[in-house]
Amino acid sequence: MSTAVSEQMPEAMTWSTENCTISRVMEILGDKWTFHVLREIFVGVRRFEDIRARAGIPRQVLTERLAALIERGLIRRHPYRLPGQRERSEYRLTEAGMDLYPVLVAMIQWGDEYLPLAAGAPIEPRHRGDCGERVTVTMHCEAGHEPAPREVAFRPGPGARRR
Amino acid sequence: MSTAVSEQMPEAMTWSTENCTISRVMEILGDKWTFHVLREIFVGVRRFEDIRARAGIPRQVLTERLAALIERGLIRRHPYRLPGQRERSEYRLTEAGMDLYPVLVAMIQWGDEYLPLAAGAPIEPRHRGDCGERVTVTMHCEAGHEPAPREVAFRPGPGARRR
DNA sequence: TGGCTGAGTCTGTCAAGCGGACTTATCATG
């Protein structure tokens, strides 16, 4: 294929895309509702009916998404019983789920910059406890630099496959 | 509503969710294909047919997604003409699109940890140029700490609305 | 006993995704 390009032939074209990490992550997170569900759980809303009502998700869809997130190991059921009530379920983040924090923070950071509200940020990631300061994510390389976006590039790693 | 909870009533329940930054970001990025499209453009694959074939997107969907991304200002058309060929279009990241780098890097980082491939990472963010080192994202607060996920919490910001 | 509530399940409708065929514009070749 003579896919010549203005500057140079994109190296990426020679690598397979099937096993790309982003694809595999998006298989879990890449739909309209999953992030909404996670957001609710992240902010501490853990019960089916509360999540459904706040996020406006159809019941059936919520049932299905929670099941998928449990199966993928991002959340787990946590049965509990209040005095004088029957047992119910909460959904809580597992370690894997918790580790999505940087992703959510990065998204919020981007959203606050490019889709700002006049009133200011509706939600802020903060360091718990005494510190209480605002949390952001930054990119940095192993040499200690903090490259701007333009200075970063995706390269094939050891698991890349030729096409 | 007596939404008592094991530990305490989640404060988040008292805040509206409508204008949440994550929702607004997900309106742009939150579907099965958009991230795949962005990934291709990020790695340097910029032409309709190349994107379509590599990501396996139905043509119609790709047309629609590219238009949406352009309208949202994440990418722009870049007409060009190779000698002896007619004019074609490439799709390139705008500044806003570029600034999604931390989001993508965070996702890759998570995926490589929780959905690892035996062969290793298929794609690696790296500092361009001489440095060439691997790039990661980290969370840190304004006081300079690097809180673990468990030490971060989402709090309502100035733009939060009561329900 | 009947009612309330949380957490679903069932059902029919409608929009979206999908694969495959068709279209259009431009260049290259014979």
Next chain:
DNA sequence: CATGATAAGTCCGCTTGACAGACTCAGCCA
């Protein structure tokens, strides 16, 4: 000039998934 190739779409019909609204079920409570 006619023919063919190619990039970037459109068009079409089928199927899948989202959706709203009604129904179910279990346990507590009056």
